[in-house]
Amino acid sequence: QIAEPGDVVLSIHITSKLSGTYNSALLAAAELKNAPFDVIPFDSLTGAAVEGYMACEARIMERQGTSVEEIIERLEEIRDNNEVIFALDTLTFAQKSGRVRKVQVIAASLLRVKPIIALNEGMLDIIAKVRTRKTSLEYVIQEVHERIGHQPLNAAVMHAHDVIAASEFAEKVKKILDCKNIFIEEVSTGIAANLGPGTLGLVAYPALGEIF
Structure with missing residues (x-):
């Protein structure tokens, strides 16, 4: 197990309209609802290199102390404009x-x-x-x-x-x-x-x- 108590796991997935991975992640997150950490699946509605860029930007923002909410806002911005x-x-x-x-x-x-x-x-x-x-x-x-x-x-x-x-x-x-x-x-x-x-x-x- 990598996640520590109090952590937030943000998982970025290929578009749910072409793959079942995101829905599977939602089910997994639901099973972990009582865990000491949060799991937030994110539907990129895209694929290919955009997901990689999303992961890079999220990691950089996390290292800068940006809140999860602001990170998700940036991911949504990329999702809407790629x-x-x-x-x-x-x-x-x-x-x-x-x-x-x-x-x-x-x-x-x-x-x-x-x-x-x-x-x-x-x-x-x-x-x-x-x-x-x-x-x-x-x-x-x-x-x-x-x-x-x-x-x-x-x-x-x-x-x-x-x-x-x-x-x-x-x-x-x-x-x-x-x-x-x-x-x-x-x-x-x-x-x-x-x-x-x-x-x-x-x-x-x-x-x-x-x-x-």
Whole structure:
């Protein structure tokens, strides 16, 4: 057991709309209601690198003596203002996974286009359909720029087992967006299985203070 009496355990979870982890955490917290410490599960309504950034910011704030309530407020701010957008090479895996709205998948697959998928309110939606890989990556950057690119950002480039393409994409991102922090990370096995090989994504939210 790591938690000491009087501690607060704040657990940050992938969106509850795509995973049952958050609900499982709620059940676990309920079972520990008589423990000498508190457990507070937090539904990020997102995934990928945003969760990592949330954990980093929460830890920094905790070390600075910030209250749990203020930490949760900051996490909610990140949750409400982040962008998670992926450029897929194919819709085959998304169609099989059922994680993307079915009608959108069928329509896009019939056109044989390169789909752009965003995480909106915890759900994956196709937000655009383009003809080429190059155009799809340009669209991802431009979309983030239009939504939140008027300010310094914490960002991450996500890839499905293609670090070379991710590195090249990250360089293009840094030329257009004001990235206070940016790193490259391979997507989880779950995301890779749902979205397929060749997937590249951009994650970003407005930066506030130092993280690394």
